Amino acid sequence: MSVLIYTESAAGKIKKASIEAVFYGSKIAAQLNTQVVVLNIGDASNDELATLGNAGASKVLKYAALTTLDSKAQSKIAGAAIEQEQATVIIFTNDLVAKAIAPRLSARYSAGMVTNVTTYPVINGASFVVRKPVFSGKAFVDYELSSDKKIIVISPNSFPVEKSGNVATVSDLSYTLAPSDVTITLKEVKKDNTDHIPLPEAELVVSGGRGLKGPENWGIVEDLAKALGAATACSRPVSDIGWRPHHEHVGQTGIAVKPNLYIAAGISGAIQHLAGVNQSKTIVVINTDKEAPFFKAADYGIVGDVFEVLPKLTAAVAKFKANAN
């Protein structure tokens, strides 16, 4: 028996969210008294993979990177590891990869699954109870899984990692993909040539709405983001009218974010916008209208004009950072 954590690496690095998943898995394994095995598909070196011991892994199985995400191929590789290690609990972090692969494994193994989990399971014999946000963050639900195999896809930035100082052993997973398992051909990659922080992984987010009046005014949003080391986001109308790129649109029909800090500038706080940001730990709202609904969801509020407040906040952040160094 084992707890298996599915991870990937790119450009030699393991994502922070994957390390959280390894730690999460190790906590469950400690309760079940079983091994913690990590599967890593990618290009990280053996030395890099061995550091997963620090997050609780005892053994890492590695497999060479594929050219692109292929749900069938990757689910076959994961299946090989699950069967070899007799995994009964399989952990993913909630990202594009998990969305592609985890449901396939659930159906293949009749394994109950829950996505975007925010708690450690309450374990009672064969029963695991885990919690996730539903109704776009307007409520939580507790799900019980009692199948032989269970798949838990955890919410990123929810489980702080405690380092153990251990080192994991690293070996290759031997498995040969059948040609029919490779189903996707990569034609082209279009990277936007900025090095901005990707929103789903961001710990700090500065977001602008229609109150910014036009795309030419986004400099003050970007300045604050830069001072903080934050990602930038926007409300839906802002991306619909083309002031900002679509991948910045947060909310019910855009990306759901869960940063430590979400700063909303000139956004009214419509229920569909809140649906994508209400899991943020701390929310700061800047709005000229003291009745704006966003203030009800805020921890800190400034009733004021973004064109005055944002530069002042940027200056205060810069001053704070300078003093901290």
Added chain:
Amino acid sequence: MKILVCISKAPDTTTKVLFKDANTAFVEENVTWILNPYDEWYALVRALELKEAQGGNVTVLNVGAADNEAIIRKAFALGADDAVRIDVEPTDAFVTASNIASYAKDKNYDLILFGKETINYNGGEVGGMVAELLDLTYVSMASKLDIAGGVATMERDITNGVEIIEAKLPLVISAQKGMAEQRIPNMRGIMAARSKTIETVAANGASALSVTKQFELPAEKSGCKYYTADQMDELVQALHAEAKVI
């Protein structure tokens, strides 16, 4: 081209979420149900566009009770050719997926389209499960889709960009923003929707892999602390020392 679009119903996005029976059931009284936006705006509209351009047939499929027929009629009004309802109130994603797979298995669809997720349960699971049960290729979260010569060309997000990929039909896809634009049904569509028939199919008896124990509403925020534009140093200090986020 034969296209199946799996549609679910969801509470209108402004719905007040409340629970009853010791927090085990969602209060459905006074809820306005809509077609799940991802299924309607992206999956269904793109399916209709492909049919209009290349010919073929678009069938919509819902797993649910008879009162789901209103949202199925909305799909007719938008232009779906046929509709099927599998007569069971699903208790989890697997029950939904298993029933969809049983129905689709011998129908030779070229494309089976899903939304990215339902906005009430936010699972994003059903499409991938159906792909596995039918042993088909699955692309999740596609933001563009074109078909030519039996090959689908798709775009999907990657970290800091997008990639363009290809896969052979038949194919299962979950759709997100970018794939199409919302359509407003026209009068002719609405009239035609009234007279079309919804085929009802019996459930396959699959049982759930997960059980809903209890709902909970999030704790109320303890209240907003206000600062003026001239107190930004104080705000930054609070974010550091009190909220501990910077």
